[in-house]
Amino acid sequence: MANHKSAIKRIRQTEARNLRNRYYAKTMRNAVRNLRKETDPAKAAENYKKVSAMLDKLGRKHVISKNKASNLKSKLAKHINKLNVAK
Template sequence: MANHKSALKRIRSNRVKQIRNKYQHKTTRNAVRNLRASTEKKEAEEMFPKVVAMLDKLAKSNIIHKNKASNIKSKLAKHVATL
């Protein structure tokens, strides 16, 4: 167990950040899944910029690796183009 006030505060703040990161990551995964499942081109083109922004935000805050975000964006762009 932590012995210092600063360590206790760090434990609390880490937990809050963990919950926020988990929420953002799960929300983005669901958005990616919905975009992959979409069959209408117009709907997919509307969703695509929002999903890309979400992925960029995750990569910027190191929740996911920047190359993983790039790979997902590339595959999604290919999917939208083929609709």
């Protein structure tokens, strides 16, 4: 157990951040999963804007790395382009 007041506060802050980061990471994974399941090109393109913004934000806030955000955005863009070609 922590002996200093500042260490106790740090533990509280870390637990709060972990909980918040887990929530946003799970929300992001669900959004990516739903976008990959999308078959309508118009809806997929609309959702891509939202998911892309979410990925950028989480990358900036270090919930996920910036490279992971870029890789996911790239793969999702490829998926949407395939939908447009198949249409």
